[in-house]
Amino acid sequence: MTPTPLLKVVPVSEPEFAEWSVHSEDFNVWYRDAHILNDINVRFPAKGITCIVGPSGSGKSTLIRSINRINDEVPGFLSRGSISFNGKDVYTDYKDLTILRTEIGMVFQKPCVFPKSISENVLFGVAKTRKLSRAERLILVEENLRAVSLWKEVSYRLDDSATSLSLGQQQRLCIARTLAVKPKILLLDEPTASVDPVSGRAIEELLLKLKKDYTILLVTHDLQQTKRIADHIVFLCDGEVIEQGDKAKMVTNPEHQKTKTYLSDSFCEC
Amino acid sequence: MRISRLYIAGSAIVSAIIVLLIFVTLIVNSSAAVAANGFHLFTYEWNPAKDQFGVLPMIFGSGAVTIIALCLAVPIGLMAAIFTSEILNPMWRAPVKSVLEILAGIPSIIYGLIGIAFFSVWVGDLFDLQSGRTILTAGLLLAIMILPTIITLCDDALHNVPQKYRETAAGLALYKYEIVKDVLLPIAKADINGAVLLALGRALGETMAVMLVIGSIDRVPEPFYNALSAGQTITSKLGREVAESAFGSVHFSALIFMSLLLVAITVSLTSLTQFYFKQEQRLVE
Amino acid sequence: MSNRSIANTAFVFLSRLATGICGFILVFLIGVIVWNGMNSMNIQFLLSEASNFGASGGILYQIVGSLLLVVMASVLVMPVAIGTALFKSEYITSPALFRLSSILIYSLNGIPSVTFGIFGLIFFVNILGTGISWFVGSIILAMMMLPTIVLTTYQSVNSIPSSYRENAYALGLNKWQVIVKVLLPQSFHGAVTGLLIALARAIGETAPIMFIATAFSGITVPGSLFDPVVSLPTHILALAQQATNEAALQNAWGSSLVLLSLVLVFSVSALLSRLRLKEISQR
Numbered sequence: 001m002t003p004t005p006l007l008k009v010v011p012v013s014e015p016e017f018a019e020w021s022v023h024s025e026d027f028n029v030w031y032r033d034a035h036i037l038n039d040i041n042v043r044f045p046a047k048g049i050t051c052i053v054g055p056s057g058s059g060k061s062t063l064i065r066s067i068n069r070i071n072d073e074v075p076g077f078l079s080r081g082s083i084s085f086n087g088k089d090v091y092t093d094y095k096d097l098t099i100l101r102t103e104i105g106m107v108f109q110k111p112c113v114f115p116k117s118i119s120e121n122v123l124f125g126v127a128k129t130r131k132l133s134r135a136e137r138l139i140l141v142e143e144n145l146r147a148v149s150l151w152k153e154v155s156y157r158l159d160d161s162a163t164s165l166s167l168g169q170q171q172r173l174c175i176a177r178t179l180a181v182k183p184k185i186l187l188l189d190e191p192t193a194s195v196d197p198v199s200g201r202a203i204e205e206l207l208l209k210l211k212k213d214y215t216i217l218l219v220t221h222d223l224q225q226t227k228r229i230a231d232h233i234v235f236l237c238d239g240e241v242i243e244q245g246d247k248a249k250m251v252t253n254p255e256h257q258k259t260k261t262y263l264s265d266s267f268c269e270c
Numbered sequence: 271m272r273i274s275r276l277y278i279a280g281s282a283i284v285s286a287i288i289v290l291l292i293f294v295t296l297i298v299n300s301s302a303a304v305a306a307n308g309f310h311l312f313t314y315e316w317n318p319a320k321d322q323f324g325v326l327p328m329i330f331g332s333g334a335v336t337i338i339a340l341c342l343a344v345p346i347g348l349m350a351a352i353f354t355s356e357i358l359n360p361m362w363r364a365p366v367k368s369v370l371e372i373l374a375g376i377p378s379i380i381y382g383l384i385g386i387a388f389f390s391v392w393v394g395d396l397f398d399l400q401s402g403r404t405i406l407t408a409g410l411l412l413a414i415m416i417l418p419t420i421i422t423l424c425d426d427a428l429h430n431v432p433q434k435y436r437e438t439a440a441g442l443a444l445y446k447y448e449i450v451k452d453v454l455l456p457i458a459k460a461d462i463n464g465a466v467l468l469a470l471g472r473a474l475g476e477t478m479a480v481m482l483v484i485g486s487i488d489r490v491p492e493p494f495y496n497a498l499s500a501g502q503t504i505t506s507k508l509g510r511e512v513a514e515s516a517f518g519s520v521h522f523s524a525l526i527f528m529s530l531l532l533v534a535i536t537v538s539l540t541s542l543t544q545f546y547f548k549q550e551q552r553l554v555e
Numbered sequence: 556m557s558n559r560s561i562a563n564t565a566f567v568f569l570s571r572l573a574t575g576i577c578g579f580i581l582v583f584l585i586g587v588i589v590w591n592g593m594n595s596m597n598i599q600f601l602l603s604e605a606s607n608f609g610a611s612g613g614i615l616y617q618i619v620g621s622l623l624l625v626v627m628a629s630v631l632v633m634p635v636a637i638g639t640a641l642f643k644s645e646y647i648t649s650p651a652l653f654r655l656s657s658i659l660i661y662s663l664n665g666i667p668s669v670t671f672g673i674f675g676l677i678f679f680v681n682i683l684g685t686g687i688s689w690f691v692g693s694i695i696l697a698m699m700m701l702p703t704i705v706l707t708t709y710q711s712v713n714s715i716p717s718s719y720r721e722n723a724y725a726l727g728l729n730k731w732q733v734i735v736k737v738l739l740p741q742s743f744h745g746a747v748t749g750l751l752i753a754l755a756r757a758i759g760e761t762a763p764i765m766f767i768a769t770a771f772s773g774i775t776v777p778g779s780l781f782d783p784v785v786s787l788p789t790h791i792l793a794l795a796q797q798a799t800n801e802a803a804l805q806n807a808w809g810s811s812l813v814l815l816s817l818v819l820v821f822s823v824s825a826l827l828s829r830l831r832l833k834e835i836s837q838r
Contacts, residue, residue, distance in 0.1 A: 070437050075360045096560055098443045106441035112434045114453060124452075125442030128559065174438070181443055274731040278646060281638025282656070285705065288698050289659045292666060292674045299677055349573030357570060368826055373581055375822045376588075377759025379788045380811045383795045384587055387804065414580055421577065445559055447566035475667025477762040478788075482795055505762075508669050513766050517681045526677070529670050540665030541658055 021046040021185060021215045022067060024083040029062055032076035036062045038239040039081070044232075049207060049216045051226040054236035055268045060219045061109075063236065064187045066090075067217070068104040069097055085185070102129065105183030109190040111170035113162035118145075118154050121162045121173055125181040144176040148206055168199020175206065185215045192225065204229050223266050227251060235259050237268055296530040303523035311527060316488040318515070323524035329531070330490045331405065331501040335480060336473045338409025338497060339416060344466055346413075347420030352450055354421065355428040356436075363429075367422060374418035382482035385411040390483050397498050403485035406497040408506075411479050416469040423468065427461030428454055464543045471539040474505075474532065481506035504532045592812025595805045601813070604775065605785075609794050610803040614810050616775050620689075620784035621817070623777070624768065625758045627693035629750060632700045637746055639701075640708035641734060664702040669762040671695050676766045690780040692768020699763060700753035704746065711745020711832065712738055744832045751825035755818050761788035787814040 022044040029037040037059045044050050052060045065071045067083055069090060083090045085104065094100040102125075113121050119141045123132065126140060141158060145151040150172045154165070162173060171191055178186065188207075192200035207216055208229055220226055226233060226247075233250040235242045235258075243250065243259045254260045262268045303311065303323060313324030354366050389411055394402025431454050439449040455462070485500025488507070492499075508529055515522040603613035639660075647653045675695040679685045715738060723733045770783040777784050787810050794807035 068441065070440060073436065073440070097440075098445055098559070101441060101443035105443075108434060108438060108441070110434060112438040114435070114438075115457065124439075125444065128442075128444055128448055177442065274734070277634075278638045278642045281635040282642035282646075284635050285639045285663075285701060286656075286659055288701070289663050291678065292663075292670070292698075295674055295678050296670070346573045346576055349570045350577045353570040353574040357567060358574075369581065371826070372819065372822055373584070375755050375759070375818050376584065377761070377788060377814060377818060379759065379761040379791050379795070380588060380815060383791060383807055383811055384584065386795050386798050387591075388587070414584075417577060417580070445563035447563045448559070450566070471665055475665075475669070477667065477669040478792065482792075505667060505669050508673065509762060509765075512673055512676065517677070526673065529673050533666055533670050536667055537662045537665045540661050544657060544661050 022083065022085050022217070025081055027063075027066070027081035027083055028079060029059070029066060029071070030076075030078040031074065036239055037066070040239075040241055042234055042241055042244055044215065044217055044234075046215050047212065048231035049211050049218055049229050050232040050234060051230035052217065052219045052234045052236060053221065053223065053226055053262070055262070056221060057238075058236045058268075059239040060236050061189050064106075064189060064217055064219050067185075067187060068101050068106050069094075070106060072097075102181055103183055104185045104187060105178035105181055106187040107171070107174050107178055107189070107191050110194050111167055111174050113165070113170050113173055115161065115163055117159045118162045118165070118173065119158040122176050122180055124177055129181070140180055144180045145173075147179055147210070148172040148176040149202065150176060166196075166199070168195040168202065171195050171199065171203060172206065175203070179210075183214070185217065186210070188216065188218045190219055190221065192220070192222065200225075223263060226263075233263075235262060237262070293533070296526055296533060300523055300527035300530045302518075303520055303527045306520045307524070311524065314490060318521040321520065323520065325504075325524070325528050325531070327488045327490050328502050328504045328507045328528060330494070331484065332474055332503040332505070332532070334405050334497065334501065335408045335412055335484070335503055336470060338406065339412035339473045340466065340470060342410065342413035343417045343420055343469065347417050347469075348424050348462070350417075351421045351424035351428060355425045356446065356450060356454070363425075367425070370418045370422050374422070378415065378476060378478045381411060381415050382479040385479055385483040393498075399498060401485060401500065403483050403500055404498050405484060405491065405501040408480045408484040408501075408503070409497065411483055412473050412476060415476060415479060416473050419472060420465055420469050423465030424458075424462050427458040427465060430461065431457045467539050467543045471536045471543070474539075475536050477505040477509045481509040486510055504528045508532075588808070588811055588815055591805075591808035592815075595809035596812060600806075600809055605790070605806075608797075608803070609790060609806055610797075610800055611806075614787065614790060614806070614813060617785050617787045617790045617810065618813060618817075619776060620769070620774075621758055621786045621788070621814070623689060623784060624692050624696060624764065624786060625754055627689065627780075628696035628700060628757060629754065631693060632697035632704060632753075633746070633750065635697075636701055636704035636749070637708055637739075639705045640712055640742075640746075641738070643705070643709050644712040645730070645734065645738070660702045660705055663698070664706075667762075668699065668760055671699055671763040672766045675763065675768075680767050686781060687767055687770065687783045688781045689768060689777045689784045692764045692784065692786075695763050695767060696757045696760065699760065700750075700757050703753040703756070704749035707749030707752065708742060708746040711742040711748075715741050744828060748825055748828040748832055751821050751828055755821035755825060758821065759788055759814060759818050761792055765789050765792065787817075 024040050024042050027037060027040040028035070040063060052063060054060050062071065066079060067085070067090065071077045079091065088094070090100060114124060116124070119137070122141045122144050123137060126132070132140065142151060145154065150169060153169060162170065165173060175191070192203050195203070204225060207218065210216065211231070230247045232244070232246050234244040235250070237258060243254060243256050250259060251263055254263065258268060307323055311323055311325050314326050315322040315324045316327060354363055358366070385407065390402035390407050392402065393399065393404060393407045393410070435453050435457065436449055439453045444452070480503050484503060484506050486502055486506055487500040488502045491501060508525055512525055515525060600613040601618070602615050604615055605617065606612035643653070643656050647656060672695065675691050679691040679694065680687060685691050719737055719741070720733055723737045728736065764786060768784060769786050769789040774783060774785045791807050791810045791814065794803045794810065797803045
């Protein structure tokens with residue numbers, strides 16, 4: 001009789017996805033003297049929604065802002081380690097940031113429309129990349145406004161100023177504007193935090209619709225939201241990745257006590 | 271309590287009276303020239319000996335030097351402001367602004383001295399002129415004088431555009447120049463216009479530096495776009511002749527009339543500027 | 556490289572170029588003034604009387620005269636400026652009056668300096684018959700300084716949160732006590748900053764005083780308020796007009812360096828004072 005081994009070697013559970021779209025290796029960020037991210041090793045699966053959760057100040061915004069290098073402009077920003085996207089290092093292989101940013105689009109916490117018309121806002125990024133004919137413009141505007149379910153609400157007033165929209169509509173317009181550039185990855189930094197609950201739900205449904213075509217990385221502090229829409233969860237605490245995995249595992253059977261406490265009580269001792 | 275109110279109301283009234291007094295004095299003293307010459311004030315001949323007081327050459331001169339100054343200073347100043355606000359490491363912004371403020375504080379008479387000692391000599395040598403004291407020299411000197419004002423105010427205007435616009439535009443894969451051209455400049459436009467108007471007012475009112483380098487000849491150059499000939503601005507005319515003319519004479523009055531024109535223009539410019547800059551609100555907590 | 560990235564590179568280059576030009580101008584201006592000024596600078600120059608129409612001798616009395624003009628102007632302007640600022644901030648309730656007061660102050664700020672001189676010449680020298688004197692020069696400079704000081708004082712009074720006033724009233728203080736005990740101590744720094752900024756401008760002004768306050772030479776210290784003075788800016792003007800005379804030009808550079816140093820003393824103090832002001836307001 002062979003004794004059952006007391007210790008069984010369990011392989012570190014890694015969700016099995018066909019491809020990794022973005023992953024980081026020992027990625028560190030400092031703002032002046034403050035060490036914000038500490039040896040981050042994360043892998044974001046392609047397609048689907050990955051929610052990055054964690055208490056405020058845990059560095060979740062900093063992490064996604066580092067992916068398309070929006071942080072570069074912040075005074076005192078310093079990074080070490082690497083973030084790879086499609087096998088290329090974001091920090092060394094992209095001389096021209098605009099190329100990186102056409103592939104990785106971003107939507108910010110506060111909706112920020114430009115003081116121009118609604119259709120000009122939709123076309124704002126894409127019109128720079130190539131010459132658009134009148135017909136193309138119309139198609140692009142309609143297509144992307146439909147994608148964010150805004151078309152019905154604004155189709156009759158595309159030339160109105162975008163600032164006349166409600167905050168929730170503005171945020172959806174921001175998403176449409178980002179989609180128009182045709183990125184491969186969508187970064188969203190708490191996109192529902194500053195809009196009303198109804199618009200928040202609308203945005204969630206929109207993301208669920210988009211997830212089959214896009215890799216969506218969503219920073220949120222709303223755990224209900226995470227449970228509703230996430231496929232994959234990364235839990236950050238105090239600048240370190242505590243745990244990552246698919247939703248079912250993270251919610252029902254997390255490895256770390258901290259993850260368990262945070263995901264059930266939204267409380268964290270770190 | 272009553273004395274205190276008297277003091278505060280009194281000082282406000284004194285301030286108001288000062289402004290009104292200046293206008294009234296100028297209007298009263300220019301009336302003699304208007305009465306004697308009427309519309310002949312707006313002709314090209316200025317010759318006190320023949321009782322001719324045409325102010326057009328001076329108006330032309332003021333306009334010409336101001337246009338030259340703005341054409342040089344606005345593009346350079348705006349580009350430099352874009353550098354200090356958008357490209358330069360923010361750490362350096364405060365020291366650069368302090369230096370600009372100091373530069374703006376150099377008294378105009380010192381600019382005049384530098385104009386005489388260097389600029390007029392250079393312009394004279396470069397274009398092989400008998401005298402380097404020309405409209406172009408004055409315009410050049412003025413451009414340098416208003417440059418710090420334009421840079422500081424345009425830098426403020428750009429800097430006041432919230433950071434979120436820059437990040438959003440960068441997130442949409444725009445280049446820096448597209449962000450500046452298509453996002454920041456349109457948003458900061460009102461403040462930049464205000465800055466240019468303010469600089470315009472300064473340039474029109476500048477006296478000492480212009481007076482020393484413009485050559486002081488009361489005629490419109492032939493042809494009028496020949497900036498390499500001597501000219502006269504309203505301010506340089508005033509600076510040179512007010513002390514020489516007899517108080518109460520038509521000559522004196524004609525000078526005051528020009529001064530009134532100048533004040534009317536600069537005051538309306540500065541009031542206009544006020545509408546461009548936003549008013550500060552009291553903090554209510 | 557794409558067209559866009561070429562345009563971007565060109566744009567960044569142009570803005571660097573423009574800044575480079577500005578930097579070059581800065582270095583040139585300061586360099587010229589300091590270099591030429593140092594050549595004529597010595598103790599003798601600072602402490603002796605001008606002679607030979609300024610072409611030889613020093614500038615002692617010009618320095619003294621300039622300081623006398625601005626000190627007297629400060630004494631005249633401060634009470635009026637603070638009163639006006641308080642009026643604007645604490646007493647005006649109607650928006651129309653507020654608008655009018657702003658327009659008046661900005662108008663005063665927009666009047667060209669030479670016009671102040673002309674106004675002084677007509678109103679004080681000729682109509683009131685004061686003659687060319689220190690006093691008239693100071694009054695006119697005080698008028699020019701007024702808007703700057705009113706605006707900075709107003710801003711610092713105005714930035715005091717209304718809760719301070721409400722608390723003070725709740726403690727039973729009347730309006731004047733609120734002003735003296737609460738508002739003035741809090742905004743004193745703003746007034747001083749404004750004064751320093753205004754002084755830095757006023758001491759270099761030539762056009763407003765050249766008709767009404769100064770004589771070219773032969774004057775030491777004015778015997779009374781109603782005597783003419785000599786001043787640095789008008790001294791430089793006179794010397795600059797005889798620019799063909801080497802010695803005169805040399806002394807003009809020396810005077811310019813001294814004048815610029817005085818301006819710098821005021822503007823650097825204003826800068827420091829403003830930094831301190833920021834600290835106070837952030838507390």
